[in-house]
Amino acid sequence: MFSKKKPKKLDLGPVEDYLAAKPKSLDIGPPALPIVAKPTHDTRPFDREAYWRSLGPKAWQILQQRRLRTILDCDQICEFDRYLQVLHQQAPDFRDEIFIGIDPETHRPILVPRFVFERHSYILGGSGSGKTTHALAQILLQLSEAYTDQRGDLKKPPPILIIDMKQNGDRFLRALASQLASDRNQELRFYSNDPEYVSMVFDPLYSLRTIKYPLKLLETLLKAFSMIYPEGYGSDFFTAEQRLTFMRILYDQKPTSMKQLIGFIRKATRGQSAESKDARGLYAALAALEYAMHVHTDGSPIDPEQRVDFDRFFDRGEVMYVHLDSRALSLLSRDIGKLMLFSLLETASQRERHGRKVQCFVAIDEFHRLAARNIVEMLEDARSAGLGFIIAHQSSSSLKTRDADLYGSLFENCSFKQCLTLEDARVIELFRMISGRSKEYRASESTTTSKSNTSTRSEGVSESESFGHAGASMSVLGDDTLYEEPRWGNTVATSKTEGTSTGESKSQTKSLSEEMVCSLVPEVVTLVNHIPLLSLVHIKGTSGLSHTDTGGVPVLVQGMFPFMEKRFREMIGAPWPHKNVSQEEYYLDHRPKLEASQIRRAELGISPSTPLPTAKKEQDESPLGTDLPESDGELRQLKNQLRVMASRLSAQMLEEPARAVDLARRFQISIGKLIAVAADAGIVVKAGGDMLTPHQVNAIKFQIAKAGKDA
Known part of the structure; x- marks a missing residue:
């Protein structure tokens, strides 16, 4: 047992003696000032x-x-x-690329050159996979911004057209479009074929006004309505009949509005006196436009700012959001959507032809509801005209139409492909083909160990017995006597053997084999379907042109949402501009108009087959008369008289309202010259965006004509 150690007293005597020998060493002086030492490091809070x-x-x-x-x-x-x-x-060269996510293993950012999206892109993902809120949104956010390229040129924000094919629209996508427009200090251009939303109006013939050649207008409209059928027995006949009827109307009747065009087609293909009954499908395709809300067909003047104008769309670099209710109005939505796309392509082609090309991006959500053979074929011509399509939908099987499977053509025409889900065997097989094969090295090692332990033991006993006689001679009293003596023998032998043997052997084998296997293994498909925002991305045509070149093979990319959750909730809750429409309004402007002869017959109570009584001409009748011409010659004479009268009255006719910049473009003069001409007419124009009244437009038009005559 340990005892507690006693403390030893420290003797301070020698120390005290030493200090006493030093003079003034123990004197108490004045209080010392505090010593302030400069810190050896920055004490400010670290700003990461x-x-x-x-x-x-x-x-x-x-x-x-x-x-x-x-x-x-x-x-x-x-x-x-x-x-x-x-x-x-x-450096500026990074601004030429779009960030799409990171490598899930190395965390290296993945970038895609901007020009790849000019060659079209394709996004595939099931419901809730993030194809709109993640993939489509992050691409649009970056493509929509202004930037300085590698050569130091400032690139303006490009025009953006977003087509939403969902029934009630995607609130997030529209809020995103509003943000893109707000970043440009613009208002969002919004069109919807749903009459309950506040919307712009769409005039098909006005949007195609750049087409002067009637045959080209004819084929453009036939393509837009999918009226050019695949070649084959029967289908060629109906295509030719519709083309012939359309051609006669455009050349002979010269309609100036969609309403007139539909009326001429109805007269030519319907009723007992119809000449082209085999082309009646033409009227069936166009008739709905005459009754549709937000579709302007009568050619009457409207506010230019409330009309879809793709020329203005390119000039101003606008953001336009088009909502087409493809559930409740599926047929009308397809017609309007295709008309808009063909109008956009025609406007872009005309601008490219005249050296005014502007790069534009078109995003279509739920593309399969708009897909048609001629729309997919449009992608081949759109790139050269400056249109880059961003197409998103849910399943490749939805691209199968009655006469074609459009997925293959769509896959080939897109330079950027992103799949957020991989569940279709055909899609997986296509990605396996473009993934190629990679070398896989397989190392194997085997070790064999054997041990043996043997023990042997043997024991034996042997016994033998022998019996015999042996002869012997004996001498008794001098006589030798021979006698035999019996003998016995017995032998016993014992043997014992023991042995033990032990053995051990060990062998080791190593092998290395090389095999070419498909790069896209089933485990990758499982990861894409399991991990949120993980996608398989294929980018082609970027060898040596990207900071993160993928080598032309599909790669895994981990994406991320472009907005915080709070902002995302605000976007999906943002209301759309809504209006109340009474049932009577649906019929007010869109009732079918009866011909004068039908109204007259109803008043007289006679059958449609009974000819109308001819009214006697009055003395004060107009020079042109009221009877309809009976021959083509009289009809041409009447048209010539109307043209002469119109030319005489054109100076007194009011023009529609217009902005100064549009008026300058119309008369092919500069804004400065237009402002000067307006000043001569007593009109004050301050900027190109000023809206001029019809009377002001007439006055400026008269002043320009006067200046031309004086010159």
Whole structure:
């Protein structure tokens, strides 16, 4: 047992003696001032954000190995915006690329050159996979912004057209479009074929006004309504009949509005006196436009700012959102959607032909509800005209139409493909084909060990017995006597043997084999379908042109949402501009108009087959008369008289309202000259965007004509 150690008393005597020998060493002096030492390091709070911004190009090198959310706080600013900030701080050549996500293993950012999206892109994903809120949104956000390219040229924000084919529309997508327009200090251009939304109006013939050649207008409209059937017995006949009827109407009747065109087609294909009954499908295809809300067909003047105008769309770099209710109004939505796309392509082609090409991007959500053979074929011509399509839908099987499977053509025409779900065997097989094969090295090693232990033991006993006689001689009293003596023998032998043997052997084999296997393994498909926002992306045509070249093979990309959750909730809850429409309004302007002869017969109570009584001409009758011409010659004479009268009255006819910039383009003069001409007419025009009244337009038109005569 241990006892407690006694403390030893420290003797301070020698120390006290030493200090006493030193004079003044123990004197108490005045109080010393505090010593302020300069800190050896910066004591200010560390600003991680400022330090990260100061890294400049080094930040990009760090992101090659680490994910950004492990470096900076992403609770207030979403991680997607953080990555965009880094790219914007880099050299201008990074601005030529679009950020789509990161490598799930190395966390390296994946970039796609902008020109890839000019060659069309395709997004496939099931419901709830994030194809709209993630994939489509992040592409549109970056394509819509202005930037400086590698040559130092400032690129203006391109025009953006978004077509939404959902029944009630996608609130998130429309809120995104509103944000894109707001970033440009513009108002969103909104069109919907749903009459309960406040919308612009669409005039098909006005949108195709750049087509002067009647035959070209004819084929454009036939394509837009899918009236050019596949070649074959029977279908060729109806295509030719519709073309012939349409051609006669355009050349002979010269309709100036869609309403007139539909009326002429109805007269030519319907009723007992119809000449082209085999083309009656033409009227069936166009008739609904005459009754549709937000479709302008009568050619009457309307506010230019409330009309869909693709020439203005290109000039101003607008953002336009088109909502087409493809559930409740599926047939009408397809017709209007295709008419808009063909009008857009025609306008872009005309601008490209005259050296005014502007790159534009068209995003179509739920594309399968609009898909047709001629729409997919449009992609081949759209790229050269400056139209880049971004197509999104849910399933490849929905692209099968009655006469064609459009998925293959769509897959081939898109340079960027992104799949957020992989469940269709055909899609997986296509990706397997373009994935190619890669070398796979398989190493195998085997070790064999054997042990043996043997023990043997043997024991034996042997016994033998022998009996015999042996002869012997004996001498008794001098006589030799021979006698035999019996003998016995017995032998016993014992043997015992023991043995033990032990053996052990060990062998080891190593082998290395090389095999070419498909790069897209089933495990990748499982990961894409399981992990949110993980997608398989294929980018073609970027060899040596991207900072993150993928080598032309599909790669896994981990995406991220471009908005914080709070902002996302606000976007999906944003209301659309709504209006109340009474049932009577649906019929008020769209009732079928009866011909004068039908009204007259109803008043007289006679049958349609009975000819009308001819009214006697009055003395004060107009020179042109009231009877209809009976021959083509009289009809041509009447038309000539009307043209002469119209030319005489054109000076007194009011023009429709117009902006100064549109008026300058119409008369092919500069804005400055237009302002000067307006001043001569007593009209004050301050800027090109000023809206001029019909009387002001007439006065400026008269002043320009006068100046031309004086010159």
